[in-house]
Amino acid sequence: MVAAACVLAWLGRGMILPRVARWLDVGERPRPADYALVLPGGEDTRPFVAVAMVKRGLIHGVLIPPTVVSPDEMDELVPPTHEIIRRCLVMRGVDPSQVTLLEGRSGSTWNDAEALSRFLEAHSDVTVAVVTNTFHTRRSRWVFRRMLPAHHRQFFFVSAPLDQFNAEDWWHYPDGCRTYLSEYCKFAYYVVRYGDRWGWGLLAITITVIWFRWQNSRDSVPSFRKPDDSGGPN
């Protein structure tokens, strides 16, 4: 049964794998907003989406969360990520006055959402287009909606496509495999780590009850015995 499922999955991988990748992409088409928030990571793609939106007149400003320092940044081999994003925006024609560095230090998507949360407390009536890569939009949306339930109508997600692979061919590239499979792991981790604890508790109790009932029903099925083994009177 398992082997048959594996064979079917292997034969149908051309149909299954693009869907697996597309499920992660909940990005919308670029549309008007007050700001674009460029999430760190993917500096070769995400800032260019914000630039394109500024040039098209869809947004008036760009927000960048400051990032924690990596070893290469510590050794000054590369500039900090937020600085790379800022330089890219300015070099592509965005006015420096349109770029706002948010408060805090971001090391994860959760931190990015916290930074936006602080910004929205001070600017309660603005709308924000959150720019991130295709595979990252579902997890980001989940995180931002949990962090900012009262503001969920004020932001939406725009997908930045990748050059090297996409949903249709990611499994042919090592970076594609790494990216999509890691993203599923991260999403699972976020759901467990930041998800509804009551919900998880309820699920654990339900599974335990079902398991015990299944065990009971299995043990109570009468087994075949020879008449001599019954132990009853002849």
Place this chain on the structure above:
Amino acid sequence: MARRRRLIVALVCVASLVAAHRPILRITASFLVVGGVVEREPRVRDVLLDSGDLRHDAVATLFREGALGSVLIRKAPSSRLEQLGVVQSLAEVDRTELVKRGVKPKQIVFFRNRSEEFLKEWLEERPTSVVEVYCDRFASRSLRTEIHQLISQKDQQRLRFRPLPDRRFDETNWWRSRTGIMAFSGNVFWLGFVLLSPRRLPDKPILTPDEYETLVISNGP
């Protein structure tokens, strides 16, 4: 009775996993690492500088010992940020850092094709050359597997792998930090890919900033 036994076995298994999680995680990560400290042989070595924390210092040590031949560095196709001049290419950063540490510019050799393809040619053309590959610790097995898939067994004898530890984590504590977990899982997926799918598609060209912005806007309203 049987149900009770099953329950006890399950509990014992879970308790053992919890109690022994450290050695289990350490052994799992050790599987990703190959090579190690290379015993100094009398001959001079060439170095393929792939990746790794503090890699420039490691090469500089070899240079000071008088054991460094050439340093081989891949020049990957320019990213958009490099095209704009926002960041230097990694190859250029490596060159600058090595020269700062005393390595002579003429010892540095750039190449453009994939590392395994270049190494194959390099070893075939230089029958006495020994090459040390400097790389991320957790990436060493994937990289070695990828390189060995293309290089003859005879030439594999002249390759050494030097897995460089990250200063933030290693096999004994990678699960305690987010970066450690990401490095571990990413390299597990890479190794899986290398083992299951040895044929790689050629890299796609990188769009220029103008082309990329046009693509994004053409998807817009």
